[in-house]
Amino acid sequence: MNIMLKIQYDGTNFFGSQIQPAGRTVQGELESVLNQMYSARIVTVFSGRTDSGVHAREQVVNFHIPESKIPPEKIFHPLNSLLPNDILVISSEKADDDFNSRYSAKMRTYRYFFGREHNLFREKYSLICPYDIKIEELNTAAHILIGKKDFQSFCSSNAEVNNYICNVKKILFFKYNDEVVMEITADRYLQNMVRIIVSVFLEFNRGKISQNDILNILEKKDRRSAPKTISPKGLFLWKVDY
């Protein structure tokens, strides 16, 4: 039986979502609990990997299990009782046999949160920007990155990728409570891509680079043309569309 989960996690204390030989990961914790529950080796598929420190408000995961006594829509209860406090399964359901969290996904949306002042309750989830965020100007500049483009300049130079083409459907800055959010929707992302995009827009916001410079960064197809990757702490995988 193919099971789909929607999960949340606080990325602060994980070395990213994807399982690796050493270091605590979301997939590692989840598979360890699933192996225990089903007394079998369960392999999970995530909609996409999130970097170390990045959070998820809605990550989608699937895995195949032997027929289960627990109805699929109730599997999240025992899972939550076994998982650590920084992972929460919000729902579980039976999925079509050919559903694959990663390959079936059409669009993925991330949000990056910026706070103006320190706030204890947002310290781990929002980046402090002690200057005005010019929402209108940013939304105008954001058009430069919309569409099917080569995002090599916005990809970690360590990444092993053949294809740098991503189709960015939307980039929108807006106010959210006392904070400002950048929401981005695309079919796929390269490693560190959202965080490098945020860095570029913060430089633009401070008047250090122009719209034309953003275009140049894009056209150079060279990671060194863009500023350094911003902190992961304001970044959330927000939702995945199928």
Place this chain on the structure above:
Amino acid sequence: MNIMLKIQYDGTNFFGSQIQPAGRTVQGELESVLNQMYSARIVTVFSGRTDSGVHAREQVVNFHIPESKIPPEKIFHPLNSLLPNDILVISSEKADDDFNSRYSAKMRTYRYFFGREHNLFREKYSLICPYDIKIEELNTAAHILIGKKDFQSFCSSNAEVNNYICNVKKILFFKYNDEVVMEITADRYLQNMVRIIVSVFLEFNRGKISQNDILNILEKKDRRSAPKTISPKGLFLWKVDY
């Protein structure tokens, strides 16, 4: 010199704000750091005490120090470097000599947050209500508690109080992102008062009691007439007006 701080704290791991012989408290942590900074016994005054588990988005504290080399508006920097992660000083300033956080306060505002669904990032800060919250009906019923009234039914029976009269200026339910908030402003509060008010309104919301029953609870002046005190986790001291 009289110093005023605005502080935030996550109440989850405190036995309330007020210092006590045993158990970790906000005042205890703060005074321990101040004593260290000034090599003197510093006594702090809080605008009001918050119960065990209650959070503060803006608590106001004052204390007198010998003349200081650090400018008052910068005192919060060394304080934050010494305080634990669940207390954050958001500002420090010189106050008038006769300013007293508690006695100078005119109004105090609390917010109680209700979530509809589990959310990892709000688990410690919002109470899950798995049923509809009828905002309009609640705002109508809330009028019963507005004004200068005897709130003995809404006070912990353990509290040692002579005067149960509180002047409640405002009770308002409203939507806030995916959550619902009850905001209350009053000149003073009795022990557990906001949490007992929330309990009463939740019973009303579920149709278990009527507006007339709320009036009866108020008029009985007896703690036993009201339902049990709700969890502190959704409750924040939101601001203090002087």
